[in-house]
Amino acid sequence: MSYLALTDADRDEMLETIGVSSIEELFADLPSGVRLGRELDLPPALSEQELTAYFEELASLNAHAGSELSFLGAGLYDHYVPAIVDAVLQRGELLTAYTPYQPELSQGVLQAIFEYQTAICELTGLDVSNASGYDGTTVAADACYIAKHATGRAKVVVTEATNPQVRQVVKTYAPGFGLEVVEVPHRGGATDPDELRAAADDAACVIFQQPNVFGVLEAAPALAAAAADAEALPVAHVDLLSLGVLEAPGRYGCAIAIGEGQSAGNYLSFGGPHYGFLAARSEYVRRMPGRIVGETADAAGNRGYVLTLQTREQHIRREKATSNITTNQTLLALAGLVYLSWLGPEGLRDVGETCMALAGYAKERLGQPLVFSERTTFKEFAVRVGRPAKEAIAAARAQGVHPGYALGRDYAGMDDVLLVAVTEKRTRAEIDRLAEVLAS
Amino acid sequence: MSYLALTDADRDEMLETIGVSSIEELFADLPSGVRLGRELDLPPALSEQELTAYFEELASLNAHAGSELSFLGAGLYDHYVPAIVDAVLQRGELLTAYTPYQPELSQGVLQAIFEYQTAICELTGLDVSNASGYDGTTVAADACYIAKHATGRAKVVVTEATNPQVRQVVKTYAPGFGLEVVEVPHRGGATDPDELRAAADDAACVIFQQPNVFGVLEAAPALAAAAADAEALPVAHVDLLSLGVLEAPGRYGCAIAIGEGQSAGNYLSFGGPHYGFLAARSEYVRRMPGRIVGETADAAGNRGYVLTLQTREQHIRREKATSNITTNQTLLALAGLVYLSWLGPEGLRDVGETCMALAGYAKERLGQPLVFSERTTFKEFAVRVGRPAKEAIAAARAQGVHPGYALGRDYAGMDDVLLVAVTEKRTRAEIDRLAEVLAS
Amino acid sequence: MPEIPSELRRSEPPRLPELAEPDLLRHFTELSTRNFGIDTGFYPLGSCTMKHNPRVNERLAALPGFRDLHTLQEEEGAQGALRLCFELQEALAEITGLPAVSLQPAAGSQGELTGLMLMRAYFAERGEEQKRRKIVIPDTAHGTNPASVTMAGYEVTPVRTDRRGNIDVDDLRAKVDEGTAGLMLTNPSTLGLFDENIEEITRIFHGVGALMYYDGANLNAVCGISRPGDMGFDIVHINLHKTFSQPHGGGGPGGGPIAVGSRLEPYLPVPAVVRDGDRYGLDYDRPRTIGKVRGFYGPFGVFVRSYAFIRAYGPTLREMSEVAVLNANYVLALVREAYDLPFDRPCMHEFVLSARTLKREHAVTALDVAKRLMDYGFHPPTIYFPLIVPEALMIEPTETEAKETLDSFADAMLEIAREAAEDPELLKSAPHGRPVGRLDEVRAAKRPVVRYQFEEHPDLEGEPAAAAVETPKGA
Amino acid sequence: MPEIPSELRRSEPPRLPELAEPDLLRHFTELSTRNFGIDTGFYPLGSCTMKHNPRVNERLAALPGFRDLHTLQEEEGAQGALRLCFELQEALAEITGLPAVSLQPAAGSQGELTGLMLMRAYFAERGEEQKRRKIVIPDTAHGTNPASVTMAGYEVTPVRTDRRGNIDVDDLRAKVDEGTAGLMLTNPSTLGLFDENIEEITRIFHGVGALMYYDGANLNAVCGISRPGDMGFDIVHINLHKTFSQPHGGGGPGGGPIAVGSRLEPYLPVPAVVRDGDRYGLDYDRPRTIGKVRGFYGPFGVFVRSYAFIRAYGPTLREMSEVAVLNANYVLALVREAYDLPFDRPCMHEFVLSARTLKREHAVTALDVAKRLMDYGFHPPTIYFPLIVPEALMIEPTETEAKETLDSFADAMLEIAREAAEDPELLKSAPHGRPVGRLDEVRAAKRPVVRYQFEEHPDLEGEPAAAAVETPKGA
Ligand SMILES: Cc1ncc(COP(=O)(O)O)c(C=O)c1O
Numbered sequence A, B: 001m002s003y004l005a006l007t008d009a010d011r012d013e014m015l016e017t018i019g020v021s022s023i024e025e026l027f028a029d030l031p032s033g034v035r036l037g038r039e040l041d042l043p044p045a046l047s048e049q050e051l052t053a054y055f056e057e058l059a060s061l062n063a064h065a066g067s068e069l070s071f072l073g074a075g076l077y078d079h080y081v082p083a084i085v086d087a088v089l090q091r092g093e094l095l096t097a098y099t100p101y102q103p104e105l106s107q108g109v110l111q112a113i114f115e116y117q118t119a120i121c122e123l124t125g126l127d128v129s130n131a132s133g134y135d136g137t138t139v140a141a142d143a144c145y146i147a148k149h150a151t152g153r154a155k156v157v158v159t160e161a162t163n164p165q166v167r168q169v170v171k172t173y174a175p176g177f178g179l180e181v182v183e184v185p186h187r188g189g190a191t192d193p194d195e196l197r198a199a200a201d202d203a204a205c206v207i208f209q210q211p212n213v214f215g216v217l218e219a220a221p222a223l224a225a226a227a228a229d230a231e232a233l234p235v236a237h238v239d240l241l242s243l244g245v246l247e248a249p250g251r252y253g254c255a256i257a258i259g260e261g262q263s264a265g266n267y268l269s270f271g272g273p274h275y276g277f278l279a280a281r282s283e284y285v286r287r288m289p290g291r292i293v294g295e296t297a298d299a300a301g302n303r304g305y306v307l308t309l310q311t312r313e314q315h316i317r318r319e320k321a322t323s324n325i326t327t328n329q330t331l332l333a334l335a336g337l338v339y340l341s342w343l344g345p346e347g348l349r350d351v352g353e354t355c356m357a358l359a360g361y362a363k364e365r366l367g368q369p370l371v372f373s374e375r376t377t378f379k380e381f382a383v384r385v386g387r388p389a390k391e392a393i394a395a396a397r398a399q400g401v402h403p404g405y406a407l408g409r410d411y412a413g414m415d416d417v418l419l420v421a422v423t424e425k426r427t428r429a430e431i432d433r434l435a436e437v438l439a440s
Numbered sequence C, D: 001m002p003e004i005p006s007e008l009r010r011s012e013p014p015r016l017p018e019l020a021e022p023d024l025l026r027h028f029t030e031l032s033t034r035n036f037g038i039d040t041g042f043y044p045l046g047s048c049t050m051k052h053n054p055r056v057n058e059r060l061a062a063l064p065g066f067r068d069l070h071t072l073q074e075e076e077g078a079q080g081a082l083r084l085c086f087e088l089q090e091a092l093a094e095i096t097g098l099p100a101v102s103l104q105p106a107a108g109s110q111g112e113l114t115g116l117m118l119m120r121a122y123f124a125e126r127g128e129e130q131k132r133r134k135i136v137i138p139d140t141a142h143g144t145n146p147a148s149v150t151m152a153g154y155e156v157t158p159v160r161t162d163r164r165g166n167i168d169v170d171d172l173r174a175k176v177d178e179g180t181a182g183l184m185l186t187n188p189s190t191l192g193l194f195d196e197n198i199e200e201i202t203r204i205f206h207g208v209g210a211l212m213y214y215d216g217a218n219l220n221a222v223c224g225i226s227r228p229g230d231m232g233f234d235i236v237h238i239n240l241h242k243t244f245s246q247p248h249g250g251g252g253p254g255g256g257p258i259a260v261g262s263r264l265e266p267y268l269p270v271p272a273v274v275r276d277g278d279r280y281g282l283d284y285d286r287p288r289t290i291g292k293v294r295g296f297y298g299p300f301g302v303f304v305r306s307y308a309f310i311r312a313y314g315p316t317l318r319e320m321s322e323v324a325v326l327n328a329n330y331v332l333a334l335v336r337e338a339y340d341l342p343f344d345r346p347c348m349h350e351f352v353l354s355a356r357t358l359k360r361e362h363a364v365t366a367l368d369v370a371k372r373l374m375d376y377g378f379h380p381p382t383i384y385f386p387l388i389v390p391e392a393l394m395i396e397p398t399e400t401e402a403k404e405t406l407d408s409f410a411d412a413m414l415e416i417a418r419e420a421a422e423d424p425e426l427l428k429s430a431p432h433g434r435p436v437g438r439l440d441e442v443r444a445a446k447r448p449v450v451r452y453q454f455e456e457h458p459d460l461e462g463e464p465a466a467a468a469v470e471t472p473k474g475a
């Protein structure tokens, strides 16, 4: 087995040095009652070549972005990932390192996280970012935790127009936090600020998504204002790729911004691993879950980076910690940093504008009735396909096109609705093809 | 254009520093008569994303080893390339370095070449190896050059059972070297030592292939002896992957061993880039073309590696050099080193035995008449398919199988012959499939 | 292109780097050279199982059929991925000895939280939700355990460790009662010792109707040898990035699937990956589920790597654990003379030394030893953890290291012990020749600078970080 | 399995390394850290065009449709690859201004040899084979040029360089006659200067019926600005690993396609990649071909990278060359005061300085300057080439470098010139802090050790390497 380095001679020598005659002796402390006493019932070992053949076979059973023209989105998007991202992530010194507990051996990862924190702060218009959360759903739970302790309140408000995955996770975490979750329905595809204001009384925070689950641009500043008016923390769940064209949440009064980082530099990978980002105003830094990297210096005055504000964390504070997180998503966040640095400010704006323009083209071209025709949308929109969406999907897939997500899965009365996502990777010709397929 | 780093401001500053007002001025020395004076007529620039889309489209038009069950060989083989080879070749410090002229900045590449030279010497049973030649054909011309200068003779002998690509290249180089090329026909798929001996009179060298182009094992020691008897240098063209099971050329009297390295660690890549290897007895080292790395030390006595015996080379000897080669195939040779190190001595033997066993199974299973049924073969063999091979190939490809190479392309009277190659990547089930398809 | 209402339009562009690709690549290449990974050298970071990460796993995870597969693809279009998930579930069930698996948790810590949520749901159905508030945790436990307890809305009941390094069973008996919801235990423990009384412990908890949670961080010691399910545990998480070689990526990603006994299966997160004949699907119809703990189905790319790792071993996974334990005991045998060994028993996959004597006699700390190891080209072990061992040095070699590597590491440990006596300054001033020397963590925490200093950057309110030096580093 | 006759069976296994994968990966990772590439830093190695290697090209070359394609695949099964080759031929024809292209040569040097073989074939058909034996080569030429001449069976006729750095036209006139087969010229020359008399030179050669070969090593200076074909050249090779960014891989691979005028097309190597409507194929039916110069069709993986690079620029290739020339002139302007400048003209993509004065006044050589540059984190320029410039320093920044990089390199050059005066030892003892100091090349050549020393390794007969120090390093 080529992952093991010891020869038989090595093993004998080592046993002798230890002073035992067999490896079994080393397990003497295990009560016989808890020993397996048989071989594991697993398929036989595979050579690297056999492994490759088997996994290639499994992979070939999946319809991926390269084999099917896809307009699937609903939270994860098929954006272009530049080759430089792969090149950086394959650097073994970064790929195979643990959490940077020993800064002198970890300046590479530490500085990268510091740069990532900077980029996230810049995009969101906020003061502090952590080193990443698990994904775009768990960071919402993290935000609730911060808000609960910042306000001492026992309720959180989430708009119904927020991605259902996010809402479900918040509801799963809430009981442990001692929080009640209240949802505010959308009105014609967007959230009504007054309705939100009413719900926000005694709320620790108000979470809304911009652009929301329907791809619609919320009146975000008004929603943030409504929350603030109730002294609830305004929390925006945003798409990093939209922040070249859409205002930074910090600029319209949000206390916290969170989101799913996948669209910025991560592959789809059937849903993970990706990174969740979380940024906040400086006053909440001590409540923030997760790693935070800070700048400092050594005795000689050389600048360096370290994990900081660690007294928030489980390995020091234990049951009083702000979170239990330890392993996070650093490598995926690094991918995000490389991607955003590759784009630069203009590139980011360009991608946003391209997506929006193509989605606009698609809205016209499809010629299907829009569900929320009055609303401005970003890269995603909802259309009625005049039959159960599941059928439309099956029919389109038979022609090599995945037309989008069946919103009826999550929203009542939308069984005939498709959520169509259009990224910069799609071409007008491909959109024409979609139109053709949906029309047939 | 993201490959360029200068901003417009940079350009202005730089022009000012230089003391010119425009970039055009820098080209003042170009006579107007030789200026293009128009835009290059090339397709418009593509973004990375567009590039990827276009090249993916081109790639999709090719039937590759993953999309077609292939038994093509005839010089290049579909052996397994382990992931560690990719991982090492992607290290930018190795990938993007030039020839190691400055040893203090190049110990990585230099030591790797030294290790490669060692591996090639071990496999071939010879004393010295260069750092690689272009491919398995040009190293044959190199061998002729060495032999010419070592013997002062003006003729080289090549067996007809040597890969035609090799023979063609030798014939192309020969006139420049002032060499005549004589070919010795095969007898029933192998070379007759006596016939070879006769042809070898006054020959500088005798080149034969083991296993030969038909996959047949030549009586290599006898061929080498025949050459030696005529005082011609015996040169064996060998497959590195066979040298775990087949004798090392140095052990049966060869002065030089050459070959195509692709089978050991390189992808097919439609024929290149790959590496040609060349090893010789120590007495020929000063005639050898190409880079050679040697061990030495610095003033402090630290061991280090340098390009050595450079007075053979063009950058010093110019028209008196042993060759004009400068850029070679180092990165591909490095792949070879990583691959051979990954296999180790046992792994190398295993691969060879596996190929041979599977090819043996295929010979029986196909049930088609073997062209040289009396001969022992390695991983390749010739069968008659009872109709023009081209037809058999077309028919099989229509069923997703490439059954092998049409030997009639190179050998008279073999229009109905397929050369079938079986590597360790093929399974018995796949061989059964081939049999089925050829039978149909 | 549709108009963005002005109040929603970006007012000022983000200040992202503006580098051309050549400089960008150099920047990140340069950063990597200032980092240390398993590829760089020996990395015996206790409790973290820093084993070799086979590169074939990276290749497989990058196959377009996996890498470019959308998570909302119809089931018919994702059969290969679903089958992979299902087969991984089966393998983990066999390895842990617990039948029902959810792959959803993003890491071990989230596995813990999920497991505690399962306990809540389980007791809630029994109407014992109010009554059972306590989770028992040994004083050797990793910080995530108590932190998870709090997040799940439970209370921590600490229990002592006895002189052999097992849970103090008398102390335990005194603390476990009808108010106890469960136990969280790492076995082998963070001391690298297998709890000899595990069967008795199980009786105690199951006796009062409480549940047992197995922190799988140390599973690398017992694969194919002893299974948490057979020890009596009801819930276990597996750290795919430890035992099953998902590269740790400088902090993540990881994977923390949980396996549970059948009575807890109904509460597992949705969706479950199920098989019907030779068709694989996602089952959302689990009325008693706790819900979702993260988006979609979990970190699939991690599953690809870890399942490939498991298939590369098959039943010989047992050998993996045997060699891990052999390597640890070998290093222990070589270095024990020079350091304190608080619990003198054969260790499992890791062991914990103490620099107590070095500190008393030469005022040299575990931190100094760790920093000095860097000068010898090794990554330091985990230090100051577990908390019950003063000046702890927690060493986990893993199974993928060669004897030569273990020998030279042991030599360095012995040499450093000598240096501590002869030239302590050498240790206190370590590391030498790194891009930076020891960094001022107190200053970092006092005046936090956590983003690039653009002129108008607001000052953060800092905090005392007095403890910075003696805090756990690793695990 | 069939029996291998015993005399053919391997008698002793080769002594290959026996390392497990973890140690193997560490070994090669470690080796890479002792190497310097473009990814590491500035690499102004004159004549080598060390520009950024876009990683997207690596991604594209690794597409299974290219990477796993067998070269003997039927044409119908390789349409994408053949089309790529054809389109690359078209692009190279447009860039060089010569209509017929063969992609077969493996590198520039082989392109040269192939070009000379074309000359032989051309003159042979004219019955001038015996008569035309001479190839004219300027004294600035790269060593491959004369070496290629010898390999092709021709004789070298050297020609001088005049005081402006052009070919000495009078000397040329005296040497070119009916016995001349052709000229080999690099333009811009290895001095980084464009030959102002190129039109006259063309008249001289074509006047006597001789042919002109363009060494394309410096094509990076003139893409889209001036084409060899328009200068009057009949044959040109392109170094794909220079101008078109195939990574150099520590020595190779490269690609040396040649483009020729129509009168030479019939002699090109076979097969030619041809188009018929929208179908692409291989044409072997070229009765007057010189044959094959390497296996199959050439280094296809290199074609993928270089064609991707060309498509990324399109017509803006001109900007690539303009910036290459701008960068060179900028660095020249910054450093000229401190070094000798043998030919004072605006340079093209590179320029050649001399350390003659430093040597005379401070006994500091070009080699010392080169080694000292390493201490500043830069790869040295090419030194001791071209041969006509004593103590030559040949500097080629390329277009992909940022102004900040050029500035800091220039600062280092100026600082080093100061150090040469104030503290010459600093230069002579350089480099400092590398894994090794200056290595003894003479010993390496005197007692060659060219493979790992297994006991019975035979000694090689060495050679004097007195010149080792002042030999060209680079290009
Ligand atoms: C003993 C122990 N428990 C739990 C954890 C947490 O696991 P994870 O990092 O996967 O969240 C760790 C490692 O960090 C650990 O060492």
Ligand SMILES: Cc1ncc(COP(=O)(O)O)c(C=O)c1O
Pocket: B325, B326, B327, D047, D048, D107, D108, D109, D110, D142, D144, D145, D186, D190, D215, D217, D218, D239, D254, D255, D256, D475
């Ligand atoms: C001027 C010049 N001519 C020819 C060559 C040879 O090209 P190649 O290395 O591609 O064989 C080089 C570079 O080595 C060169 O600099």
